[in-house]
Amino acid sequence: MRKTKILVAFLVLIISAQLTAQENLLINVYNRPVTSLNGTWNYIVDPYENGFYNYRLEPFENQENPGNGAFFINAKPADKSDLVEYDFDTSEEITVPGDWNTQKENLFYYEGTVWYKKSFNYKKTTSENKVFVYFEAVNYRSDVYLNGKKLGTHIGGFTPFNFEITDLLKEEDNFLVIKVDNKRTKDGVPTLNTDWWNYGGITRDVKLVEVSNNFIQDYVVQLNPENNQQIKGFVQLEGEDISDKEIEIIIPELKIKKQLQTNENGRAVFEIKNTKIDYWDTKNPNLYEVSIKSGTDEVKDQVGFRSIKTKGQEILLNDEKIFLKGISIHEESPFRGGRGYSIEDAQQLLTWAQELGCNYVRLAHYPHNEHMVRLADKMGILVWEENPVYWTISWENEETYANAKNQLTEVINRDKNRASVIIWSMANETPTSDARNTFLGNLAKHTREIDGTRLISAALEQTDYNGNPTIRTIDDDFADVVDILSFNQYVGWYDGLPEKCSKISWKITQDKPVLISEFGAGAKYGNHGDKSVRWTEEFQADLYTETLKMIDGIEQLQGFSPWVLVDFKSPRRVLPKIQDGFNRKGLISEEGEKKAAFKILSDYYNAKGTSN
Structure with a gap:
């Protein structure tokens, strides 16, 4: 029985990895400096998914030479006799964020695949920095490509995900292509039958996020549920060298300036005692400005402290x-x-x-x-x-x-x-x-x-x-x-x-x-x-x-x-x-x-x- 449970757990881990081939989620992109990719995108409706599979129903992305038929290549004719049967740049346009159902009358009831393409230039602030593309939500399955290379897949229509694009990014003429598929499936979450509209598309913001070589990837700053006079949490770094790094947590209004040191995994756990907290509640939704610094990276947030x-x-x-x-x-x-x-x-x-x-x-x-x-x-x-x-x-x-x-x-x-x-x-x-x-x-x-x-x-x-x-x-x-x-x-x-x-x-x-x-x-x-x-x-x-x-x-x-x-x-x-x-x-x-x-x-x- 124990071996069976271990096997099931292992299979779930494998499936989870297949569901979301993405990096750990960047926390608090909401308050980070970003470059928006919102606005006008080109799109191609592809109900038969001919831009993803060849005529043998084999994915182009699994082939060493996918050829001009793969939409994610964003192919252009090499000469006047070259055969390319699509063109993003002369295709119709759609606004991101937004669903395709209410933007395009002919797609009101459409459920299936639509390809999106956005061209952009980008120059990093410093050469050592990392860059991520961050999607607030895409409904429902997203296959994401940059400059013809697969970044990964995300499943789920209402949660954020991101991919690092540092090594693929160019200063000019980048093209981001996303295969968006909102078909309902029996084994999906949600499943086939719901009492709301199945809006398809890139339904929330798309952003480029530039961070330091070593950066603050995750953190928790909360009131300790066991002690309402104590703030506790953790900070997690990611990057090239994240062990034994200094982190500073600053809450000016509470006169807190806490120095931390990361462990070998880039994590620092903390507890801060403070008896003067003005608790957040529905009559007094008090928010404190919180700053977390590590090296050249800094993240700011507005955090309320309350117990429930x-x-x-x-x-x-x-x-x-x-x-x-x-x-x-x-x-x-x-x-x-x-x-x-x-x-x-x-x-x-x-x-x-x-x-x-x-x-x-x-x-x-x-x-x-x-x-x-x-x-x-x-x-x-x-x-x-x-x-x-x-x-x-x-x-x-x-x-x-x-x-x-x-x-x-x-x-x-x-x-x-x-x-x-x-x-x-x-x-x-x-x-x-x-x-x-x-x-x-x-x-x-x-x-x-x-x-x-x-x-x-x-x-x-x-x-x-x-x-x-x-x-x-x-x-x-x-x-x-x-x-x-x-x-x-x-x-x-x-x-x-x-x-x-x-x-x-x-x-x-x-x-x-x-x-x-x-x-x-x-x-x-x-x-x-x-x-x-x-x-x-x-x-x-x-x-x-x-x-x-x-x-x-x-x-x-x-x-x-x-x-x-x-x-x-x-x-x-x-x-x-x-x-x-x-x-x-x-x-x-x-x-x-x-x-x-x-x-x-x-x-x-x-x-x-x-x-x-």
């Missing part, structure tokens, strides 16, 4: 009980439509959440762009971040697990220094089974190993208690693993009508805080009528009124995040003149118009007071 934990049925922020007044959010751009990516998109969504009275948001059902958590830090909004393990994943497929683990690791690495992030969610509405429990249990174990400072949850499903349909409970082995018991419920929408809420009670047997991760009903803005008529604003408002009465009776209830802030695109939602391709459960329309239920929830949250 549970005690019995309570959630404690800085050891004080907090009720999470939340809303769920999809990453769609208000007004512009399509995948959200800009700081303006994030600002609008979080401003609406604050207008609603929220101190907390659930970012569903995948990692959102970094602007969201950076702004949440500044605005004092707590955040639930979610791995896109959604509905029915291939639980027994080792490659699927490695994929989910990698995506979860990437978002944790990106956001582990963000005070606003308090919950890592493992999954959403996944049916119980032994294989699923093992899959999610291993994800939770891995999460605690790499970040033991936050809470773990998942959006579970509710069931009847002892066969009684009027009493609901959570009967799920994974409920024993999570720190916060969260579940989705739709009494009054998928389960009867709003008046049914008065007949339902809840018996939660676990001694844990409860968050209701979803409830809601669909309504089209401006569609008015009797409260018994579906799709009217009155029906949605009545459901909110009745649901709030119902869930107030749950003893362990410590908050909730109704579904959803804004109407969003979904190919599942086809009802003409009502849905028209949108999930209509938003409290705000896609045009920014607030529905009647917005005020119902806002009044409820305001009645909860202004405490954390």
